[in-house]
Amino acid sequence: MPQAETHTLINSMRIGFTGGFYPVPADVEEDDVAEWQLQRAGELGCTVLQVRTLPKDRVKLAEFGYLAQSKAIELELSAPGAFSLAGPFADEGGANRFRQAVEHARQLKMPVVRTAYGRLDVETSRFNPSLSIREHLEALVPALQAAAEIAEDAGVWLAVENHCDFTGRELAHLLDSVGSPYVGAALDTGNGYTVFSDPNEDIEALAAYAFTTHIKDMKVVKSEAKGYIPLTAFGCVLGEGHVDIPKALSLLAQKSPRADGLHLIVEPGWMLFDAARDTASQSEEYFRESIHYLQSLQNKLGRA
Numbered sequence: 006m007p008q009a010e011t012h013t014l015i016n017s018m019r020i021g022f023t024g025g026f027y028p029v030p031a032d033v034e035e036d037d038v039a040e041w042q043l044q045r046a047g048e049l050g051c052t053v054l055q056v057r058t059l060p061k062d063r064v065k066l067a068e069f070g071y072l073a074q075s076k077a078i079e080l081e082l083s084a085p086g087a088f089s090l091a092g093p094f095a096d097e098g099g100a101n102r103f104r105q106a107v108e109h110a111r112q113l114k115m116p117v118v119r120t121a122y123g124r125l126d127v128e129t130s131r132f133n134p135s136l137s138i139r140e141h142l143e144a145l146v147p148a149l150q151a152a153a154e155i156a157e158d159a160g161v162w163l164a165v166e167n168h169c170d171f172t173g174r175e176l177a178h179l180l181d182s183v184g185s186p187y188v189g190a191a192l193d194t195g196n197g198y199t200v201f202s203d204p205n206e207d208i209e210a211l212a213a214y215a216f217t218t219h220i221k222d223m224k225v226v227k228s229e230a231k232g233y234i235p236l237t238a239f240g241c242v243l244g245e246g247h248v249d250i251p252k253a254l255s256l257l258a259q260k261s262p263r264a265d266g267l268h269l270i271v272e273p274g275w276m277l278f279d280a281a282r283d284t285a286s287q288s289e290e291y292f293r294e295s296i297h298y299l300q301s302l303q304n305k306l307g308r309a
Contacts, residue, residue, distance in 0.1 A: 006259050011255065011258045012308060013307075014258040014267075015255070015303055016303065017267075018254070018303065019051075019269065020050075020269045021046055021055065021078070021081075021269070021271070022046065022049075022055070023057075023219065023270050023271070024039070024056050026272060026273055027042055027045070027288070028288045028289055029041060035058065036060045036061055036062060037060075038057060039057070039059055039069055040060075040065075042056065042057070043056075043069070043078060047076050047078060049292075052077060052079065053080070053081060054081070056081070059082070059109055066112070066113075070112065079115070079116065079266070079268070080114075081115055081270065082106055082110050082113075082115055084102075084110070085103065086099035086103030087103050087149065087152040087165075088148045090152055091147040092148045095148070103152065103155070104155060106118060107155055107161060110161045111160060117161060117163070118161055118162075119164045120164070120165055120191075121168035121170075122168060122170050123171075130170045131172065131175060131200060132200075138175060146179070146182045149163075149165065150184075150185065162263070163187060163188050164190055164191035164217045165189070165190055165191060166219065167190070167191075167192065167193050167211065168193065168196060169200065170200065173197065173208070173210030174207075177210050189262065191215075192214075192217075192218045193219040193272070194207075194218065194219065194220055194222070195222060195240070195248055196219075196221070204248050205252070208253045212253075213262070214262075215257055215260075215263070215267070216261075216262070217268040217270065218268060220270060220271050220295075220299060221243075221272050221274050222243045222245060222246035222250060223239060223246045223248060223274045223275075224238065224241045224246040225237070225238050225246075225247050238274070238275075239276065240273045240275050240276040240277075241274070243298040244295075250302065251302060254302065271296055273288070
């Protein structure tokens with residue numbers, strides 16, 4: 006790819022944050038959280054927001070969509086339940102949650118929704134002792150193929166996150182097995198540490214599949230727990246850890262099928278907070294500094 010084209014694509018990428026971790030004032034009603042976070046995203050100069058929750062009131066939901074369009078902020082939504090659609094984990098309740106999320110994405114003109122298989126436990130990971138990794142991956146294919154049909158009908162792309170379950174290469178194998186242009190990756194740049202994989206290798210493995218991202222940095226430090234593995238990883242402000250964020254953006258520009266306007270969504274890892282300070286203010290500080298880092302990096306890498 007010509008260098009000028011890479012610069013152009015990096016400049017087109019949309020920077021924002023995940024609402025699931027952004028601190029919201031206690032007096033904000035649940036049905037107003039999405040609008041509050043949208044306003045905050047605009048104040049921070051963001052052009053994408055991964056919403057934590059949507060207004061349940063239909064009028065408010067429509068108004069929220071119009072507000073996002075007026076601010077030129079693209080929306081993204083998690084769609085839980087994709088792996089409940091078929092196969093050994095089929096569950097009608099979960100399947101309905103997935104269909105509802107995809108319908109909301111269609112209504113609000115979201116280009117992509119994200120989902121994940123791993124649920125932060127051994128059983129939904131490559132370390133499940135009762136299944137080989139190949140058997141585990143093969144068991145997930147029918148559900149994602151069913152999800153692909155629903156996503157295609159709605160006109161949205163479905164992105165599967167490497168969510169504390171498989172390495173980047175393993176997830177790439179799963180996506181190849183599904184074989185749908187409507188199913189790709191929600192590349193999390195830091196989650197590799199949770200399955201003892203180099204996140205930078207995961208980025209290389211998944212960049213060509215990436216429909217969206219979580220831009221996360223983590224720092225490897227000495228563990229203070231004696232008698233256990235001597236190294237551990239904690240989340241940190243972007244640019245302060247061991248994840249090569251500049252290389253990630255360049256690879257995404259060169260390889261992602263959705264590089265033009267790709268969502269760069271800031272998400273914290275497992276952070277260490279100062280016990281003497283308010284956690285919410287530290288979280289807000291993390292987001293502000295990380296968004297500024299990405300904006301500065303975009304300006305630097307996007308120069309022709």
